[in-house]
Amino acid sequence: MEFLISDLEREPIEFDLQLQPGAVNFGEEAEQKGPLATSGRAEVIHEHRGPKEVVADIRLKGRYAGAFQLPCARCLEPVEVPLSAEFDLIFRPIGVDADGPERSISASETEIGYYQKDSLLLEDVLREQVLLSLPVRTLCKPDCKGLCPRCGANRNTQPCSCDQGLVDPRWEALTGLRSRIKS
Ligand SMILES: [Zn+2]
Numbered sequence: 001m002e003f004l005i006s007d008l009e010r011e012p013i014e015f016d017l018q019l020q021p022g023a024v025n026f027g028e029e030a031e032q033k034g035p036l037a038t039s040g041r042a043e044v045i046h047e048h049r050g051p052k053e054v055v056a057d058i059r060l061k062g063r064y065a066g067a068f069q070l071p072c073a074r075c076l077e078p079v080e081v082p083l084s085a086e087f088d089l090i091f092r093p094i095g096v097d098a099d100g101p102e103r104s105i106s107a108s109e110t111e112i113g114y115y116q117k118d119s120l121l122l123e124d125v126l127r128e129q130v131l132l133s134l135p136v137r138t139l140c141k142p143d144c145k146g147l148c149p150r151c152g153a154n155r156n157t158q159p160c161s162c163d164q165g166l167v168d169p170r171w172e173a174l175t176g177l178r179s180r181i182k183s
């Protein structure tokens with residue numbers, strides 16, 4: 001969905017959509033499972049920077065919710081993760097801040113993005129918001145055993161024999177204890 005500045009100048013636009021997988025390209029990092037629900041409102045905010053300069057910012061306020069599949073950080077198996085969040089963002093015309101260090105909005109600099117030409121794509125905003133909200137480390141289960149560093153087997157499902165012959169130091173201690181009890 002594209003918000004045109006010319007439309008927003010007339011009136012704010014409300015949206016309530018179900019985006020099917022593929023509508024937003026999340027790249028390799030996350031795969032969307034099922035529809036992504038999103039709703040909210042876009043409007044123009046006129047930023048008066050001087051007696052003559054008026055900048056038309058787009059304020060986009062809304063929320064999204066959907067299920068995503070992410071790779072487990074240890075074994076790479078897909079893990080389904082529900083993600084939802086609210087956002088309240090300001091987009092300025094690209095280039096407007098290029099000449100001059102002064103900025104009238106500085107409190108929450110991270111909330112400010114830029115739009116190209118005369119429109120803002122909701123899909124672009126959602127991609128960025130979802131990717132920013134991805135958990136740093138996703139695990140399929142807290143005690144995931146991960147992949148064998150030697151043969152690459154998933155140690156949760158196929159125990160490999162790479163460790164054979166290597167005695168676990170904990171057992172070694174126990175063996176020593178046992179022989180001492182016997183003697
Ligand atoms: Zn795992």
Ligand SMILES: [Zn+2]
Binds near residue numbers: 148149152160161162
């Ligand atoms: Zn192995």
